[in-house]
Amino acid sequence: MSELRKDPIVERWVIISTERGKRPHDFKQEEQIKITGGFCPFDPGNEKYVPPEIYAVRAPGSQPNDPHWTLRVVPNKFPALGIEGDLDKHAVGLYDAMNGIGAHEVIIETPNHSETLDIMPLDRMKDVVFAYKARIEDLKKDKRMKYVLVFKNYGAVAGASLEHSHSQLIALPIIPKRPLELFSGAKTYFSYKDRCPFCDIIRQELNDKVRLIEETKHFVSITPFASRSPFEVSIFPKKHSTHFEFEDVEILYDFTYILQNTLKRLKIALDNPPYNFVLLNGAFIFDHDDYFHWHLEITPRLTKIAGFEWGSGFYINPTPPEDAAKYLREITL
C-alpha cells in the first residue's frame, strides 16, 4: 500500500508509492513510451482492459461495461491511492504519515478516439461536467475523504499518458496544499474586508475589462493579474459559491459552454497547446462558505518549470496577462 507523508515544515502531503517503487533504471526507460497509435484501452469494445465502470452515460437498454456508451468513469488501472483499508494515522519520529487511502478515477470523456473537449457536441461535453459533479457527490459520502481534486492533462508535455480524451479525479483523506493555501489566503482577506476576495476580483475584472476574455450569463473567464505562466486562464462563477457540486443544471450548462469556448480559444491562439486544468473546489467539511469561491484554472504548458520556479515558488511570465486576454478575447469562435 502506498503511504501519505506530510512535510514537517510546510502543509504539504505527498504520496509515496511504496508498491510500484521505481528504481533508477525505470526512469531511463520512461522516455521511450509513446502515447499515440496502436491499441487504446479507452476505445469502445476494449472495456475489459480497464476496471469495471463506476458511472456511465449509456444507450437505452445497454448494460454496464458493454460498448454502447458515450461516457464512462472507471477506477484508474494504476491508482496512486487505494480505496480499501484504514487510514492508520501514525508518527515516524517527528514526521506524520498515514496509509495511502483514497480514490483515483478516470473520466473517459468520449467513445471517439480522436474527439477532444473543444470539438465535442456541447450536449456531450455537459455529460463530462455532470460526471464530475456526480462523482464528487458520491465520494463525499466516504467519511474518510476530505477533498476531491478533478483535473485534466492534455498532451504528453502536460502529463497525459493516453491520447484518448479523458480527465481524472483523486479523492483524498487530506486537503492538498494548494486549496489549503487558497482557503487560508482568502480567509485573511475576508478577515479585514468582510468580503470574498474572488468576488472582489470578479467585480474589478468586469469593470477594468483588460484581463477579461469572456462573460456569459453566469461565468467570467479571465487571465489572472499575477498569472504564473503565459495564457493561464481562470473561469469563475459570477455569483459567490463555494462548491462546484452544488450548482444547478442551468449553471453547469453555462459552465460547459464557457469552458469549451476557452479551450477553443486556446487551441486556435496557441496551435493546439498541451494544457492542464484543475478544479479548485471547496473541501468536504471546512468553514469557508463566506470566503472561498470555486473556480477552474487552465494552464497551457508553454514554458518549462526550472530550478528557479521549483525552488522559489516564484515565476517569470513572459506574456503580460493583459496581452494574453486580448489575444484570446479577439479569437473568432
Next chain:
Amino acid sequence: MSELRKDPIVERWVIISTERGKRPHDFKQEEQIKITGGFCPFDPGNEKYVPPEIYAVRAPGSQPNDPHWTLRVVPNKFPALGIEGDLDKHAVGLYDAMNGIGAHEVIIETPNHSETLDIMPLDRMKDVVFAYKARIEDLKKDKRMKYVLVFKNYGAVAGASLEHSHSQLIALPIIPKRPLELFSGAKTYFSYKDRCPFCDIIRQELNDKVRLIEETKHFVSITPFASRSPFEVSIFPKKHSTHFEFEDVEILYDFTYILQNTLKRLKIALDNPPYNFVLLNGAFIFDHDDYFHWHLEITPRLTKIAGFEWGSGFYINPTPPEDAAKYLREITL
C-alpha cells in the same frame, strides 16, 4: 521595465516581463531551439558576447574581461529584472505591484566547455561556492533587496538554455513564496517546541540512517521524508545556521565536497540526469535566526509536473526516499 505582481490570495509574487512580451507564435518557435553544438558565449575568447564581468577568478596579472579566467560572474544578457530604478510600489485596484527591480546574474563555473561540477577539481568547484557567497554579500548592500536566490538548471529538461556549466542568481526586492513558507512553517514548529525543526530532522536522520546518504564533518545529505520527487536530496549543515554566506572557509570547503559527491552519486545512479538545485537560504533582514536553517535542495528531473501537481501542490513520488537513499549511499565514488 518588467513588473512584479503579487497574487491577491496567496503570498506569491511573479515577474511579468512586459518588455519582451511573448506573443502566441513565439511559443511555437521555442521547440526548435537547440542547446548543444556550435558557438558558446561562455567559452574563453568570447567574453565580448556577454555583459562585462562583476566578479572573477583570474590568472595573476590578467585583466577584467580578458580570456585568462577560471570562473566569471556576469549579468544575465536577458535579465528577468533590471538593477536600475525605483521600486515604485503601487496598487492596481485590489492588486499589488512594483517595478521589476533586481539583479539576475550568471556564474560561469568553468572555462572548459564540457566540464561539469561533478568532474571539476574540487579546488575550482570551491571557487563556485565562494562566488555564491561573495555575490550574496555584495547584493546584500543594496537596501532595496530582500533575498538572493541561487540556483542551477542542468540539462535542457531542467531548463538550461546553454550547455556550458553555469549557475544563476536572482536578487529580489521581495521574499519569494517558497522561502517564506519555510520560514513560516519553521516558526510554527519552533513556537511549540522551542527547537529548530531542521536541527530535529538532522538529529533524527543521523539516528535512523534510512534516509541518510552521506555524513561529513560539517554536513549531511539526506533524501527528505516527504520528498516531492524521486531521488530528491537535501544537504544540511549539521550545526544550526541561518545564512549560507556567514559560513567560514572550512565549512564551505566541506560543503563543496559533499555537494560534488552528491552530484557524482546522482550522475552514476541515474545516468547523468537533468537536475535543478536551489539554495534555500535565510533572508537579508528577517527575525528567523532561531528557527531557520539554510540548506541546498537538489531535484533530478525524472517525472513530469502535470495538472495534478500544479493544481494541488500534491505530489506522487514513485520512489520511496528510503530506497533512493540506499541506492545513492551505496554508489562507489
